[in-house]
Amino acid sequence: MNAKMITIDNVEFTYKKNTQLLSGLNLELYAGHIHGLLGKNGEGKSTLLKLISGLVFPNSGVIDTIGFNPIKRKPEMLREIFFLPEELPQILLSIEKYEKIYAPFYPKFNSEQFDQYLKEFEVYSKHDKLDKLSQGQKKKVLIAFGLATNTKLLLMDEPTNGLDIPSKAQFRRMVAAAITEERCLVISTHQVRDLDSLIDGIIIMEGHEIVFNEPIENITNKLLFKVSENNEKDETVIYTENTIQGFCQVCENISNKDSRLDIELLFNAVVTDKKRIKQLFSK
Amino acid sequence: MNSSFSFQRVGLLIKRNLIEDYIPFIGVPVLLIIGFAWATPLNADIRLLVYMFGLIIPLRQFAPLNNSISATHILLIPSSNAEKMMATILLGTVCFVCITLLTFVIGSLAGTYIFNLITGKDTLVNWSFISNQGMLINGYNPISPRINIWDIFRITFILQNLIMLVQIGLKDKKLIKLFGFLTTIIILILAQPNVYYTLFNYITKDSSHNWIDSINKTSIPTVVTIIGYLIIPILWRINYSLLSNKQL
DSSP: OOOEEEEEEEEEEEEETTEEEEEEEEEEEETTEEEEEEEOTTSSHHHHHHHHHTSSOOSEEEEEETTBOGGGOOHHHHTTEEEEOSSOOOOOSBHHHHHHHHGGGSTTOOHHHHHHHHHHTTOOOTTSBGGGSOHHHHHHHHHHHHHHTTOSEEEEESTTTTOOHHHHHHHHHHHHHHOOTTOEEEEEOSOGGGGTTTOSEEEEEETTEEEEEEEHHHHHHHEEEEEESSOOOOTTEEEEEEETTEEEEEEEOTTOOOOOOOHHHHHHHHHHOHHHHHHHHHO | OOSSOOHHHHHHHHHHHHHHTOHHHHHHHHHHHHHHHHHHHHTOOOHHHHHHHHHHHHHHHHGGGGSHHHHHHHHTSSSOHHHHHHHHHHIIIIIHHHHHHHHHHHHHHHHHHHHHHHHOOOOOOOOGGGSTTOEETTTTOTTOOEEOHHHHHHHHHHHHHHHHHHHHHOOSOHHHHHHHHHHHHHHHHHTSHHHHHHHHHHHHHSGGGGGGGGSOTTHHHHHHHHHHHHHHHHHHHHHHHHHHTOOO
16 A cells, blocks of 8 residues: 555634534545535635645544644655646746746756646746736646645645646646656545546535545446436436436446546535435445 | 855845945945935934935835735845845844944044035034934933934844845735834834933922832833843744745
């Protein structure tokens, strides 16, 4: 088994008194995986990433991030974490100067990789100032920088927001290529389609807690994703959605058939009937 | 760079500040030269000039912490809270002292030269600000004490720390911050040794306050000076704790 990267044990968190944002949170994430963190707005996805990186402190419970208590924000931990926030800060530097200033903080930073990633994202001039770039271009630069830091843990909050369609595909290719047995990636997003064929584990937050955390392999073993012309209502059906293609269904995979995971459908199934899903996966 | 405190990382943080936020490091020296060039030949009060520009550098350092987007960026730079605080302290103290001394020399020489050109006088450069004896603030006032450059720096460092404390400690309460800052400035300016002298002399003029004669007249400013120097590291420690506990 790969190294444990994140352990969250019974964590409670609140921004304001009497309004619990996260309660009884438990999670274990291992290296060598790309995890998709899904949830509705306001469920605490970004807050979870902030808790992991030490930007906010839990009210109770324990968090272990790559062997460190994140609230200490020790340099030994921070140099092994790259956090890409949803909203990017104003940086009044050129790409070249940004690299010159921030790369020395990351001992495993690879300048050639950075150049290669920029090239793949079609960002050709390192003399461009970051604050003059569009939000999408700026995001590409920071994604490229984050991947080139070669940190053990990469946390990305809505990384594909603002990226154009070819860049989203490029992002998936680059991230898939950058993952190693020593690295762990957590991507929080609303745009589940952007994570198609990229992630190998899905975490779903609902009702301020983690209700689902399973590897893709497990999901397709236990659940069957199918499209049928008729709205079949047998006992195995967990969730049905009426679409142009027909009735998209999530069923119990009692016959061990292979099917292609539909993340959006899975998310809706979990949110709609989390009790049944929980029971099914605890078997 | 394996330990929790590394001077190499402090150096990297200073370099980051100097490059990413270069405007105050160019603007402050230029404005100080102009200020000293004007103030020195006229023997004007230069304290406010030093206080004002002394605040700009630390003011810029932790201002991003008031905004969650830029605070994320600052707090996650791979360096410890102690290193971040040390970099800010070095920029606010050592760097600022060097800038002030250098700009005082340049500004005073240039100002006195221009003053002599305009007035046709042959005034010598007034170095008393940086000499041991210090300069008379508001020289016409016979009860004013002599103010040494270190007295001014001491107050500047206290003000710097207080502004940092306000920036790190309070979240999104700009009015309270402004009010707190202005109040602090007023209190500190009032608490300066020359004000003590003035008040002291005023009180002792009244015969009903003879008891005060038993106190050595020089002891009050000395105590204030010692307390002033002691407050600075205490404030550094408080600011470090606040930074360590800073959350978004």
